[in-house]
Structures are given as structure tokens and as C-alpha cells.
Amino acid sequence: MAAKYNIRVQYAAWVAVVTSGVVLALASLHIWRAIDDQEQAVRWVAQHQAKSFARTVAPHVARNDINTLVRVAGQSVTDEEVLFLRVLNAKGEVLYRPPYNQSPSGLVMVSEPVMSGGNNVGQVEFGMGRGRVARRLWNSLLMDMGLGAVLLGIFVAASALISKPVQDSLQGLFHYVHAMSKGQRHDEYLDSDLAEVDNVARELKALMDRVEEARRGLERAQVELKASEKEMDEYTYVISHDLKEPLRGMEAFSKFLADGYRDKLDEEGQRHIDIIRKSVLRMQRLINDLLHFSRLSQQSQPMQPIGMNTVILHVRVRLQHALDAKLVDLRVEKLPTVVCDETGMTEVFHNLISNAIKYNDKPHPLIEVGCAEKLNPETQRHEYEFFVRDNGIGIREEYFDKIFQIFQRLHRDEEGTGIGLTIVRRVVEAHGGRIWLQSEEGKGTIFYFTLPKREFSQTGTVLDAMSASMKGTHSLATTV
């Protein structure tokens, strides 16, 4: 992928290229013309010198006075660039030729007649070198290049200067959108003199207004949802509680029947009574679980820093009997201390581990509990990711959601009511975490759940933490 360069660099590069091009073109043109001019100049100088020389030597040529001619010639020609010189008489014979003569090729050759008394007595041939030309051209070139460099410098500097406000406006846009993605709003980043950026800014502000309104609506809805959940829990509590009363009567009197009237009933009758008693017991268990479940959100528990290893220790004690009965190896890594509700987290681990024990058919049941601290990429907050892994019977993927539903069970179980995982999810979500699982039927299951990392100074209750985390993404100032 091609790298993207910033606007100032790009502008500067373009300006440099264009300026260089123009400078080179103009310089070339200039040199080309100069060459021409210089040629002309040299020829003119040569002719001028030749004419002057011809006049000087004219009397001597006329009289055919070679000696004087040689003497005069030597003294007259002082220009270094005269590299070829010949004086001819009227017959075309060479009268004088200096020793320094070079080959005429490459020289500017001029020929002037020698006039004396109105008669053409001879010819003077001058050959001038182009050294002067070359030097003059070189100087011109240098001057052009120098000028060109200065112009280049000026234009590039100007482009850098001019492009800065544009870059600033674009940077402002970037910072605004970047802050937007973090849930912050900094309208001051959008101040710009550029009409185009200003247009974009206006659209962005309008967009942010709509986003904020939507978020407020969402918060209101969440508050309402929590409130109605709480209300429902209260109803559940009251109803479950009231349902206990007739059940007590049913249990007691069916027992009186079973005890006191057994001999008056035939087998069918006794069987019927037993079934009634079993159903009553089952209903009592269901109601107890419902009550237990609805109380979780009724009574907000204070949040404290709790060592998770201690929690697991309590759970192990409670489940010792079951662990021993199935020879379960429960391995627990070093777990952190987390600000949480102790009762809730005890429930969570108790239910997860108890399930892991119950739904295991292997000769060497193994349960592992561990934790890793992670950074949540969405919320940019630190959280603890716990796992409870077992080598049990596993769960089919199609049931992953069902198992969390209240009273839903996958296996016929005399005692269980199917509320364990519902409670676990409730507690985890009340802490602001989330729960999920991986599983392979026959191989085993891993339950994962997260708990947000909270500062130890934060106490308050689970409900407080919940409402605070709802405002979570709105501002980076909260440390919850």
C-alpha cells in the first residue's frame, strides 16, 4: 500500500517539481538564446578586431614589407582568444602567420580585406576561440541556477506557509472525529477559516447532536428497563412468597393422609398420595429458587474487595461432599482480589462448579478455575476474565442460550430446577460483566465471565455500579 504523505509535504513536492520544471525550461531557453547571441558577439568582436588589424597592417602589406608586418602584427594582436591569424597578399600568398596558430576547426573564422589607397591589397583571416563564450554561458547558467534555487526556496516556503492553515483545519477535523469515537465532544476543534471544512464541521455537529439525543434516549430506556425489571422482581417475590402458604398446607395434610390413613387406602390410593407429595415438594423447590433469584436484585449488596481464592475455598467446603463422591479434582489458579458483592460471587462459583461436578461422566473429573486480566477493546477498561473449565459431558451449541433461561434444563434432574445459570448470569451482569461459553459435546465445557476492575476506594452497591457503568462510555473521567 502506498504511504500517504501529509498535505504540506505533498504541496511542497508539487511546487518544487513545477518550479524546477519552469526554471529549467526558462534557463534552457535563456542559454539557447545566449549561445546564439554569444556567437554573434564573438563574430562581431572578431570582425572588429580583424578590421582594425587590417587597417593597421595595410601599408605594410601594400609595400610587401614583411619584417615590419611581423613586428606590427605581433604587437597589435593582444586578445588571447585570437587563436588563428593569417595575412594574405592579393595573390593569396601567406605573408604572415604566427607560431601559435591552432587548427581553424572549432574557431569562429572571419576574413577582412586589406585596403590601401582604395585597392584590395590583401586578406586578413582571424580565428577566435569560443572560450569567452563558454565562460559567459557558464556564468549565465550559474546565475540562472542560482536564481532558480532562490525562487524554488521561496515558492516551497510559501507553499509550506499557505498549506499550514489547510493542514490545521484538516487536523482539527481528524481530532474531532477521533474524540467522537471515544464518546467525547470537542466542538472547538472545528474552528476553521476554510469554507469546505466549515461545511463538514456543521454536518458533524448536527450528527453529534443526533447521536447524543439517541444516547440519551437509550439511557432513559435502560433506566426504565431496570426499573421495570426491579418491579417484576418485586412481584415475583411477593407472589412466590404468598404461594408458599397453601403449599405448606398441602404438604402437611398430604403427609397426615399418608401417615394416618395409609391402612385405609389401597395401593393406587397410596401411590396417588405419594405423587401429590412429590409434586408439592417440587413446587416448593421451584418457589424457593424463584424467591432466591428475585431477591438478588431486591437487596443491593455492598461492594467490597474480596479475594476470589477465599470465595472458592468457601464453595469447596460447601461442595466437599459432592467433590469426594465423584473423586473430582478441583484445581484453582491464583485469583485476584476483586471489588464485588461477596454473596453474589459465591453464588456464581457455587453454581458453576456444582454444575461441573453434576454433569460429568468421566472417570477422572477435572475442574479448573483461572483468571486473566484483560483490556476490553470496546470500553477501553481493564477487566478480569474468569474461566471454569471441565471435562464433562459438554453442551451442544444450539443450547448455548437456552441454558441461561429460567427453569430451562437440558437433563432430567430430580433436584435441580434450572435456575442456577440464570442466577449466575444475573449476578455477573449486575456487576457490569458478561458471560459466555465454549463447549464440545462429550469433551467438556468452559464457562467464561468478566468482572470489571474497580478501584478499591469504590464501594457503594451493585446497583450504584450498574447505573454508573451505564454512563460509562460518555466520559473518560469516571474510573468505575
Added chain:
Amino acid sequence: MRRPYDILLIEDNPADVEITLEAFRRSRSGTRVSVCRDGEDALDYLFQRGRYARGQNAPRPDMILLDLNLPKRSGLELLEQVKQHETLREIPVIVLTTSDRDDDVRRCYRLGANNYLTKPVQFDECVKLVATIQQYWLELSKLPPR
């Protein structure tokens, strides 16, 4: 021989009354249980007025078992009345009710209840509880003299 104890049971649910009485019966303690179905009736009993005016059927109880869900006067009101009375306040009042809510428990103890128990779900538990209550409150504990 120690005369049998008298207990006043204040409970309005007839099924619960019968269950509790049966539990006492099975404890074979000889304890006499009187029953009042609501708060008004209970006050009449304790003050020996109304239909208990002539007093024979209303011996002063050694202990009161009180349910909180009562018609007319609520159990809490009755508790308050009893515990604020000059002489009645000596009688141990044990709240025996369905609720286990923290605020109910707290209010009862604040008003001077001597104990707070929740009704068990199963009858066998009821029998055990009644036996335990009698053992602790009537035999182990010292009661104020009549």
C-alpha cells in the same frame, strides 16, 4: 410436677393453626395451646375482656406465638401494644411468620420481640421446630414468675 405450660397462638390461617396444633400434639409435652384468629381477639384474650371477660378460658400465657399476617390489627401493632403494656411486656413473644424480609425482622426486634422464626415448609420441620421452641423457651429458659 410442673403444671403444664400455656401458650397463646395468634394465627388466622386455619390450615396453619391445625398444623401447629398437630405439631404440638406430637411433641407430647402437655402444653396447652389457645388460639386467637386476629389481633382484636388476641387483645381481648390478654386483657381478659370481651368474650374472655370471665377469665377461665383465658389463662395468662407463658409465651405468645405471633404471626404477622393478621386481619384487622396487624401482628406488628399487636406486638407493639403488648410490649408497651405494664405487665404484658414480660411475656416472651416469638414471631412465627412466613416473611423473612430484613425490614420485617428488624422492626419486630425493635418493637421488643423476643425471637423471630420463619415457618418451615415441611411438616417434619414444623414438628422439630415446635419441640425446639418448647425445649429452649419453656424448659431451658427461666420465665418470669406468674
